[in-house]
Amino acid sequence: MLHALSDPMRLRIVTALDPHGEGEGLGATCSEVDLPVSPSTVTHHFRVLREAGVINQCYRGTAKINCLRRTDLDALYPGLLDAVLAAAKREL
């Protein structure tokens, strides 16, 4: 989990996903997050985040919707996500 968050690109994904909420139909597509790397690398990072349990993915047509698993994460690691996100925002 810490490993998943310790990559700059992935941290960027997580901060970009944060404002989108977790409910049905919410979330952002992969391409909405735009990162300065190739599409295959983006796929790679999303996979790492999914396998670490940080995000959920579901299909909506040809797009893949990603959303943070805030409630699960807050239950497992209370306060961690908030602290990381706050620190990330301050460092911009």
Added chain:
Amino acid sequence: MLHALSDPMRLRIVTALDPHGEGEGLGATCSEVDLPVSPSTVTHHFRVLREAGVINQCYRGTAKINCLRRTDLDALYPGLLDAVLAAAKREL
């Protein structure tokens, strides 16, 4: 910083250092923390933590004393260290 904490050995060091406080003369020596790796690897991890600003090191005779920089870290990343330590303890 997240990278420094995302290694199991280093996380172990940090959790072991946590109860020792930050004041003058406090802290633990490198060998007090015992890790299942060779001395050179231990040195390596302590260096990473120091360069990431997580710990302070000072010499006391032949021993090297390490202590967490809690106050600095709490100022820079509020709540982060607490959240990580809490999560680490729960995972034992």
Added chain:
DNA sequence: GTCAAACTTCGATGCCTGTCGTACGATGAG
């Protein structure tokens, strides 16, 4: 002065991983 203990430094090694390009599959629009 000698010796042991505590760390460090250095080089080597092997794995992990971030990155890319290319080729591929799936889905909706025309």
Added chain:
DNA sequence: CTCATCGTACGACAGGCATCGAAGTTTGAC
């Protein structure tokens, strides 16, 4: 049907990093 769009899979490559052993350094003890 055809095509563009979105994302995936795979292979390759480079760099990073955790680990080790061996040799060196510094400090305190006797």
